[in-house]
Amino acid sequence: xxxxxxYGILLFLFLSVSILPATGIKTIQIDAGxxxxxxNHDYPVIRIFWISERGKQFDPPxxxxxxxxxxxxxxxxxxxxxxxxxxTDHLDxxxxxxxSTVDDDSAMLSLWCLEKNFLTSWNIxxxxxxxxxxxxxxxxxxxxxxxxxxxxxxxNPASISQLIFKRLIYGMENxxxxxxxxxxxxxxxxxxxxxxxxxxxxxxxxxxxxxGALSEKKMTALMKESFKSWKPDRSFSKTSWPDVKMSAxxxxxxxxxxxxxxxxxxxxxLGIKRSDSDQIVVDIVNFSYGAGGLNSRLAKExxxxxxxxxxxxxxxxxxxxxxxxxxxxxxxxxSVSAVLKAMRATIESMKTQPLTREELETARNSCISRMAFQxxxxxxxxxxxxxxxxxxxxPNYFDTYSKHVSAIAPPKVQSVSRxxxxxxxxxxxxxxxxxxxxxxxxxxxxxxIVSCQLGEKEFILNFSPYK
Amino acid sequence: xxxxxxxxxxxxxxxxxxITGLSITNRIKNFSLSNGIVFVLLERPxxxxxxGIAGLNVGSGCEGEKEKGLAHLLExxxxxxxxxxxxxxxKNDAIERIYALKxxxxxxxxxxxxxxxxxxxxxxESLELWFQVESTRLKEMPLKNLERERAVVLEEWRQTIENxxxxxxxxxxxxxxxxxxxxxxPPIGYEEDLNRISKSEIMHFHKRHYVPENMIIVLVGDVRxxxxxxLASIYFGDIPxxxxxxxxxxxxxxxxxxxxxxxxxxxxxxILIGFKVPAYPSKEHIVMTMILEILSxxxxxxxxxxxxxxxxxxTQLYCYMDFPGGHDTSLMVLxxxxxxxxxxxxxxxxxxKHLKDLQVKPIPEREIQKALAQYEARQYKNLxxxxxxxxxxxEGAAVHREPAAxxxxxxxxxxxxxxxxxxxxxxxxxxxxxxxxxxxxxxPCGEEK
Numbered sequence: 051x052x053x054x055x056x057y058g059i060l061l062f063l064f065l066s067v068s069i070l071p072a073t074g075i076k077t078i079q080i081d082a083g084x085x086x087x088x089x090n091h092d093y094p095v096i097r098i099f100w101i102s103e104r105g106k107q108f109d110p111p112x113x114x115x116x117x118x119x120x121x122x123x124x125x126x127x128x129x130x131x132x133x134x135x136x137x138t139d140h141l142d143x144x145x146x147x148x149x150s151t152v153d154d155d156s157a158m159l160s161l162w163c164l165e166k167n168f169l170t171s172w173n174i175x176x177x178x179x180x181x182x183x184x185x186x187x188x189x190x191x192x193x194x195x196x197x198x199x200x201x202x203x204x205x206n207p208a209s210i211s212q213l214i215f216k217r218l219i220y221g222m223e224n225x226x227x228x229x230x231x232x233x234x235x236x237x238x239x240x241x242x243x244x245x246x247x248x249x250x251x252x253x254x255x256x257x258x259x260x261x262g263a264l265s266e267k268k269m270t271a272l273m274k275e276s277f278k279s280w281k282p283d284r285s286f287s288k289t290s291w292p293d294v295k296m297s298a299x300x301x302x303x304x305x306x307x308x309x310x311x312x313x314x315x316x317x318x319x320l321g322i323k324r325s326d327s328d329q330i331v332v333d334i335v336n337f338s339y340g341a342g343g344l345n346s347r348l349a350k351e352x353x354x355x356x357x358x359x360x361x362x363x364x365x366x367x368x369x370x371x372x373x374x375x376x377x378x379x380x381x382x383x384x385s386v387s388a389v390l391k392a393m394r395a396t397i398e399s400m401k402t403q404p405l406t407r408e409e410l411e412t413a414r415n416s417c418i419s420r421m422a423f424q425x426x427x428x429x430x431x432x433x434x435x436x437x438x439x440x441x442x443x444x445p446n447y448f449d450t451y452s453k454h455v456s457a458i459a460p461p462k463v464q465s466v467s468r469x470x471x472x473x474x475x476x477x478x479x480x481x482x483x484x485x486x487x488x489x490x491x492x493x494x495x496x497x498x499i500v501s502c503q504l505g506e507k508e509f510i511l512n513f514s515p516y517k
Numbered sequence: 518x519x520x521x522x523x524x525x526x527x528x529x530x531x532x533x534x535x536i537t538g539l540s541i542t543n544r545i546k547n548f549s550l551s552n553g554i555v556f557v558l559l560e561r562p563x564x565x566x567x568x569g570i571a572g573l574n575v576g577s578g579c580e581g582e583k584e585k586g587l588a589h590l591l592e593x594x595x596x597x598x599x600x601x602x603x604x605x606x607x608k609n610d611a612i613e614r615i616y617a618l619k620x621x622x623x624x625x626x627x628x629x630x631x632x633x634x635x636x637x638x639x640x641x642e643s644l645e646l647w648f649q650v651e652s653t654r655l656k657e658m659p660l661k662n663l664e665r666e667r668a669v670v671l672e673e674w675r676q677t678i679e680n681x682x683x684x685x686x687x688x689x690x691x692x693x694x695x696x697x698x699x700x701x702x703p704p705i706g707y708e709e710d711l712n713r714i715s716k717s718e719i720m721h722f723h724k725r726h727y728v729p730e731n732m733i734i735v736l737v738g739d740v741r742x743x744x745x746x747x748l749a750s751i752y753f754g755d756i757p758x759x760x761x762x763x764x765x766x767x768x769x770x771x772x773x774x775x776x777x778x779x780x781x782x783x784x785x786x787x788i789l790i791g792f793k794v795p796a797y798p799s800k801e802h803i804v805m806t807m808i809l810e811i812l813s814x815x816x817x818x819x820x821x822x823x824x825x826x827x828x829x830x831x832t833q834l835y836c837y838m839d840f841p842g843g844h845d846t847s848l849m850v851l852x853x854x855x856x857x858x859x860x861x862x863x864x865x866x867x868x869x870k871h872l873k874d875l876q877v878k879p880i881p882e883r884e885i886q887k888a889l890a891q892y893e894a895r896q897y898k899n900l901x902x903x904x905x906x907x908x909x910x911x912e913g914a915a916v917h918r919e920p921a922a923x924x925x926x927x928x929x930x931x932x933x934x935x936x937x938x939x940x941x942x943x944x945x946x947x948x949x950x951x952x953x954x955x956x957x958x959x960x961p962c963g964e965e966k
Contacts, residue, residue, distance in 0.1 A: 095897055126816065135826045139817035143887040145894030147815075164894065191826055194856050198832040202785050205682070312675045343624065344613040357668030360676055380676050412617045419620025423638060426564055426902045 075432065078270055082277035083255035087270065088432050091263050096168045098175070099259035099433045100159040103288065103440045104250040107154050107225050113238050115196055115230035120246040121150040121157050122192045127185045129178040134185035137178065146171040154226065155370055156437055165263040176276055182247060189240050200232055204504070207307055208380050211314040211481040214305060214502065217511060218477050219320060219374050221297025226371075233507040253283035259436045261429045294372045296320045300475045302491055302499045304516070306484040313386050313482025314378065317393045319475050321366040321373030324442045329368050330454045331466045337413040338463070339400050340364025340377055345412050347399060348377065351392045358385045358392070366470055370442045375470070383483055387490040390478065397476075400467040404460040418452040488516065541900065542921040545910060546742055548749075552729040552758040556749050557910055557920045559737045561903065567644065567738025568623075568903035570636045570911045571651035574733065574761070575726040577704040578630040578842050581765050582697075586670070586706015587714055587722050589628040591659070593666040594719070595635065596626050600653040604646045612650055619643040623904055628704050630767075630842030632915045638904050641739040645748060652752035655732060658723055660716050667711065674705050682784040682956055690789045690954040691841060693776040694848060696769030700841055725762035732756075733914050737907040767845040768793075776952040779861075781959050786855045788864060788955040791848035792945050794838065797917045798929075802838070804941035805849055806926065807933045808875060809836050810888035813851070819871055820851070830859035830867060843916040848952070849945070861955060875942035879935040893927055 078085040109116045125148050128137025141148055146163035163171040203209040213229055220227030256277060260269055296319055322332060340348035340363055352362040359379040367373030377397070381389045405413070424431040438447060478496070480487055491499050499516040547557040577588050599609040607615065616624045622638045635654060639647055678684040688703050695701035734753070736745060771793075794805050813820045813836035824831045833854035840848045855864055899909050913922035 093897055093900060135817055135822055138815070139822075139887075142815040142817045142891055143883070145890035147894065162894070162898070164897070187826060187829075191829055191832075194829060195832045198785065198854055198856070205784055207680070208676075310680050312672070312680050342617065344611065345617050353669055354665070357665040358672070360669055360673040380672070382672060382675060408614075408618070412614060415620045416617045416622075419640065420622055422620070422640075423566060423622050426566060426638075429901075 075435065076266060078273075080274050080277060082280035082282060084257050085270070085273050086257075086259040086432075086436055087264070087266050088259070088261045088428075089264055089266055090261065090428055092428075094165040094263050096163055096165055096260070096262040096264055097429050097433075098159075098161040098172070099261070099436060100161075100179070101257040101259065101433075101436050101440060102157045102251060102254060103155055104246075104254070105153050105155045105157050107291070108246075108250055109225075109228065109230075109234075110242075111223075111225075111228065112234060113242060114228050114234040116238050116242055116246055117157065117250075118152045118196070118230070119189070119192055119238060120243045120251070121152050121159065123184055123189060123243055124159060124178060124182055124247070124251075125150045126188045126192065127178070128183045128188075129174070130181050130183055131177070132174065133183040134188050137174070137183075140174060141171065144171055146174075148175065156440055158433065158437060160433065168264075172272075172276070180280070184240055184243055184247075186240060189243065193235055193238070196230060196235055197232060200230065200235070207310060207312070207314040207481040208378070210305070210307075210504075211316050211479055212376065212378065213509070214303075214481070214504075214511065215316045215318070215376060215477070215479050216374060217509065218298035218303060218479065219296055219318070220294060222510065224294060224297065225291070226294065226369075227297065229509050231507065231509045236507075253286050255282040255286065256280060257436065257440070259433060261432045291371050294320070296475070296477075298477050300477055301497050302478045302480070302494075303502050303513075304484070304488065304491065304499055305479070305481045305502045305504065307481055308483055310383075310483050312380050312382050313480055313487055314380050315386055315389050315393070316479040316481075317377045317390065317397075317476055318364075318375040319472055319477055321375045322368050322470060323372055324368045324370055326368065328462075328466045328469075330451065331458055331462055332366055332368065332470060333417050334405075334410070334413045334455065334458055334463050335400065335467055335470065336365040337416060338405055338409050339396065339467075342413060342416065345409075345416070347396050348379075348393065351396050352379055352381075352389060356385075356388065356392065358382075358389050362389075362393075364393070364396075383486040386480060386482065386487050387494055390480075390494065390496075394473060394476070397471050398473055400471055401464070401473070404464045407460075410458070410460055410463065414455050414458065417455050421448065421451050492516075541906070542924045545920050547914075547920055548746065550729070550749060550754055552754065552756055554729045554732045554734065554749075554753050554756065555914065556745060557733065557735045557914050558740060558742060558745055559906060559910065560740060560742065561738050561906075564739045564903060565641055566638060566903060567641055567647075567736055567740050568636065568638045568907040569647050569651065570634050570733075570735040570907050571655060572632055572634040572636075572733045572735065572911050572915060573655075573727060574631065574731040574915050575633050576629050576631045576842065577702065577706065578699045578767050578844060579726055579762075579764050580699055580702075580706075580722075583710055584714060584718060584722060585702045585710045586674075586704075587710070587719065588633060588726075589704050589706065590666065590670050590711065590714060591719060591723060591727075592626050592628045592633050592635075593670055594659040594661070594663065595654050595657075597662045597666060598654055598657050598659045599661075600650050600657075602646060602649050604649060612654065615646070615650060616643075619646065630700055630704060631844045632911070634908070634911060636904065636907070644740060644744070648748045648752040651734070652756075655727060655753075656756060658720060660719065663716060663719070667714075670705070671708070671711055674708060674711060677705055678703065679708070682780075682782055683787060686780065686787055686789065686954055686956050689778055689780065690791065690952060693778055693954055694791055694793070694952040695767065698768040699765040700767040700845070700847065701769065703841070728759040728761050729753075729756050730759065730761040733911060735907045735911045735914065735920075737910065738903040764844070767842070771949075773949050775948045778954050780954075780956045782956055783959050784956060786857065786861075786955070786957050788851075788853040788855060788861060789953070790851040790853070790865070790868060791840070791952045793846050793950050794849045794945055795846050796843055797839075797922065798919075800937070801941050801945060803926070803929045804933050804937045805838060805945060806892075807885075807888055807930050808938060808942060809838060809849065810892055811875075811880060811884055811938075812836055812871065814888060814891045819874075820868065823871065824853075824864065824867055828859075828867065829856055830864050832856050839916070843912075857958075861957060865953070872942065872946040876939060876946060880938050882935075885933070885935065889927070889930060892930055896924060896927055899923070 362379035364377030914920040
């Protein structure tokens with residue numbers, strides 16, 4: 051055994067044994083739902099995480115954006131005694147902050163406050179959760195913020211290309227292909243927000259994490275008292291979605307954005323489920339293919355060897371149903387075809403050329419360490435554990451991760467790559483200046499090119515073939 | 518005698534700040550090698566990891582004529598060096614790979630107007646390896662791969678400036694404000710300079726600026742002072758002392774009138790309003806930090822409350838200081854994304870009305886207390902994780918010449934009075950001290966007269 055790999059094993063032992071400590075999370079079942087407590091006295095700070103699986107997938111068709119608006123209004127709308135901006139002002143004057151994050155299949159409210167202000171902050175927050183005030187001014191303001199971001203994304207090739215790509219893969223009707231648009235936003239009324247809150251949040255059992263400078267005993271008592279009258283609907287169910295299939299016919303799609311000197315280039319297909327038995331191997335595949343910074347094959351080829359793009363990236367995402375596989379690079383118009391060729395060849399290489407010993411070791415150590423480093427941010431790690439539990443990861447996911455990763459060998463990575471990458475099924479999307487790019491796409495001779503046009507207010511794609 | 522008294526006062530003041538500020542400030546340690554390299558460290562036992570920054574007091578603000586973009590291009594080249602390490606048994610390996618093999622995270626580098634920082638988070642076992650790699654990085658003249666990195670940086674320039682309206686707006690804003698001064702261009706530089714910069718110009722810049730006097734090394738995490746001192750002298754002690762070249766003038770002379778530019782383009786509107794503020798630790802700077810908190814520290818601050826929540830004239834409003842750098846007189850910026858229904862005139866008048874209020878009506882005590890509470894909370898949020906602490910310490914040490922500067926500011930803010938705010942607002946919010954730059958839609962739809 052060389053000195054080199056000996057060190058690797060030592061490193062692994064160190065990483066797997068000493069940085070992944072017992073989590074110190076206490077789970078308490080109460081009538082209203084589930085509490086998770088974790089005591090940490092490093093700083094005089096307490097954090098609360100309110101977790102829900104009611105994310106964007108619960109937007110009713112035609113009212114995309116509703117889930118996000120509702121969660122934002124819980125943050126900014128206030129309660130009956132402190133409506134709207136008075137609520138924010140009250141929290142701000144304590145130095146307390148309240149934020150929301152919403153993705154496809156989860157939503158989280160997080161409250162941050164100094165220990166000395168906890169009780170006041172908690173009572174304000176709690177009354178907003180029981181009796182939110184859906185302030186019309188704040189509702190209009192949050193809508194206008196979303197409107198501005200929608201208009202902005204249309205003008206940026208890298209962001210619009212990712213949205214279109216997602217839509218091509220999932221299809222326009224699928225809940226995952228849908229996205230908030232100017233039109234769907236117009237359709238949302240304040241009453242829709244109230245209904246969403248009533249049906250999707252107020253009826254749900256609570257899932258609450260409390261972290262920081264707290265006494266477990268006192269906190270348990272306070273929480274039990276706080277949620278005495280939170281009566282969840284017993285029939286409130288966890289959702290399962292039907293399987294998704296790739297919607298777009300493989301091929302080249304093009305969206306014209308004139309007068310730009312750079313184009314966004316996307317390539318990929320459907321991704322995998324979180325329940326996939328090889329989902330941890332896919333982390334190694336991702337790192338080695340396109341998510342490992344300058345260590346990935348994609349960056350080595352496109353950036354380091356050819357200098358064609360500042361930040362090429364590629365990864366297979368995992369979702370409860372199916373994620374997507376997307377590779378993306380922004381490059382000058384003249385090098386679009388060179389980037390496409392390099393991308394395809396790199397995907398192919400994952401199937402045909404096994405990882406070298408060094409590639410595997412780099413990917414493995416980096417993945418294990420990324421997990422281990424989370425303990426530097428214990429409160430983030432705590433909230434991530436709660437979120438992952440509703441996203442369909444196994445309960446021991448964090449605790450067995452490094453063991454699983456270290457057992458992965460090159461043949462396994464190659465066999466999984468063969469299964470998860472499909473070079474004969476690629477959807478390719480280029481967003482950029484037609485005049486300089488279409489001739490290159492034609493010269494590639496990779497099949498017919500379909501032109502996409504984007505609706506003005508709606509995110510509808512119309513297709514027409516290029517002659 | 519007077520000097521001595523002042524010195525003593527300073528010591529007393531610093532000590533007092535240390536013990537009354539956040540518990541972190543009196544745990545920050547620093548020492549210098551005889552060649553002048555400064556080391557700053559914060560021991561956080563038990564984290565098993567550390568964050569390291571090999572930093573330089575060198576940024577785009579050091580660039581002269583015809584070398585706009587050189588500091589950042591040099592950063593790219595320094596990331597491409599391939600050190601040989603007896604600790605890993607590897608020869609000529611890429612830094613990114615050496616660190617990733619050891620489980621390194623956040624392997625990256627950044628160049629701004631004032632500084633260049635090479636940073637990473639690593640398991641503590643790799644401490645000596647980090648010294649070996651970073652000392653090589655700061656010593657070597659990295660001219661390999663120039664053409665390739667030039668191409669990559671040009672792609673970065675196309676992405677952030679040429680094809681990015683916001684990037685171009687900021688470029689214009691800086692040029693308007695700082696003119697020919699070295700704060701007058703973005704760190705990414707200009708296309709023509711990037712295409713032209715030669716090997717000998719890079720060597721010349723490197724020799725003048727990558728010198729011990731400009732080097733600041735910050736380590737935060739499960740490290741010990743004794744070991745750091747030993748490793749510091751082994752790996753960094755042999756760099757010969759050398760005086761850093763003086764920085765060019767950052768600000769061109771004031772013209773005594775407002776600077777103003779409107780770009781018409783088919784894109785989303787964006788308005789920047791800037792006021793020049795003398796650098797920290799001037800009293801104006803400290804008072805302006807407080808004013809910023811009052812104007813736009815949170816969603817319930819004066820501007821957000823009125824322009825966003827109440828009148829819906831803007832969808833986003835940010836306020837920040839030390840733009841583009843904090844070494845010298847710099848800008849306090851109001852960064853506004855208007856709602857398309859509001860005109861530029863309406864937004865400007867509303868903003869200036871609030872700035873006028875600050876000059877004539879004393880701030881109520883409640884608002885001062887609220888601003889302090891917000892600021893205190895933000896400081897605690899800056900303590901999450903080794904890397905964030907390290908970057909805050911580095912910024913303090915490099916830009917403000919005091920490692921604990923960012924953590925100590927709360928104590929200085931507590932002394933700010935309503936009278937200070939009136940006086941500073943009058944001095945800073947003058948029309949002739951102002952730059953306005955905006956991108957507005959080509960065809961004004963209800964916009965402007």
